[in-house]
Amino acid sequence: MMKIGIVCYPTFGGSGVVATELGMALAKKGHEVHFITYNQPVRLDFMTQNVFFHEVFVEEYPLFLYQPYELALSSKMVEVIIQYKLHILHVHYAIPHAYAAFMAKQILKEKGIPIKVVTTLHGTDITLVGSHPDYKTAVEFSINNSDAVTAVSESLKKDTLRLFDVKIPIEVIYNFIDFEKYPNDEIQSCDRKNLAAPNEVIIAHISNFRPVKRIEDVIKIFYNVQQKVPSKLLMIGDGPLRETAEKLVKNYNIQDKVYFLGKTTDVNKLLCHADLFLLPSQTESFGLAALEAMAGRTAVISSNAGGLSEVNIHGKTGYLSNVGDVDDMVNNALSIISDPKKLELFKNNALVHAKQFCQDNVLPQYECIYRKLVHGCC
C-alpha cells in the first residue's frame, strides 16, 4: 500500500477526469489517496474509502493583480506530505502543477523529507500553452526535474520531445476507462425514446466548447448529415463557444434537432444513447471523450490531430479526416449511418477497441512507476 498525493484541475477537463478516476481506482486497490486542488474534483466520489481531499485556498489580496496560486499549492503539498507521510506526489497537467511540485520537493529536502514526483503530461500543457515562449522555460525545467514523466499518447510524447529539450525518459500511459461504469446490460437497455424517434440516428459531441474543439465544424457536419439521414445532435458540455454554437444552430434553423445538455458527470449514461460521436478537434493529445463514447458502443468521426489515430481506428471504429475537412467528415458520417449493418459493425468495433484501454490494463502501469520510485523495483 502506498500513500499518494494527486494534484489536478478539479474541472470537467480530461486531465482532471483522468486524475480523479486514477485516484479513486488506486484507493479501491487499497492505496491511500490525497487529492490536493482548489475545489472538489467533479468526478470525485467521496464514498470511496481511502480518499482524502485537501483544498488549496488562495486568500485574495488587493496588491496582487494575479493571486499566487502556485505558492499556496506548494505550501499545501508540503503540509499534506508531512502530515500524512506521503510516498509519491503525482501531478496531472504540467502547468503550474509540476512547477509547484518542484518547489514543494525543495522545501521538503531542506527538512530532510524525501518525496518522489511523477508528472503526467496531458496535452495542451505541452502543445498549446506549455510551449508558448511565456511558459516554455519553466515547463521544460519542471519536466526535467520530475522523478518520472508520463504522456497520454505516443503523439504527445513525440510533441514533447520536439518542443522541449527533455533529458528524462517519457513513458506513454494511455487514458483509460472504468468499464464498471459501462455495464453491457445498461447499454442494451438504454432507452432512446425520450431523445429521438425510432428512425433517427443519435449523434453526440462532448467537450469544453473551446476553440481547439472546432465546435462550428461539429454543427456544420450535423447540419449536412441531418439533411440526408434523420438524426438528432446531443451537445454535451459547456464553455466559451456555446453561444456561437447556439447561434449557428439557429441560423441553420435546426433548433428542434440539437439539444444543448450542459455539463454532466454522467457521460456514460448519455453516451449509451449515441450512435455516432463527433470530435473534429484542432489538436487532441488523446481524446478521452472519444474513448468514453467508444466504451458506450459509439462509432467516431474525428480529425486526425495528435493522438486521435491511436484511439479511433480509421475504417474500423470510425473515420479520421484532416482538421477542418468538414465535407470528408460528412461523407464518412453518412457512409456509416446510412447503412444499418455498417453502423452496427462500427459500433461493436468501437466497444471492442475501447476495451484495450480498460482500467485494469492501465492502472498497474502507474503503480509500477510508483513502486520503482519508492522501492526501486516494479
Ligand code: GMT
Ligand atoms: O481537451 C481539453 O481541452 C481538456 C484537456 C485537459 O487537459 O484537461 O484534455 C487533455 O487531456 C485529456 C486527458 O489526458 C486528453 O484525453 C485530451 O485529448 C487532452 N486535450 C487536448 O489535447 C486538447
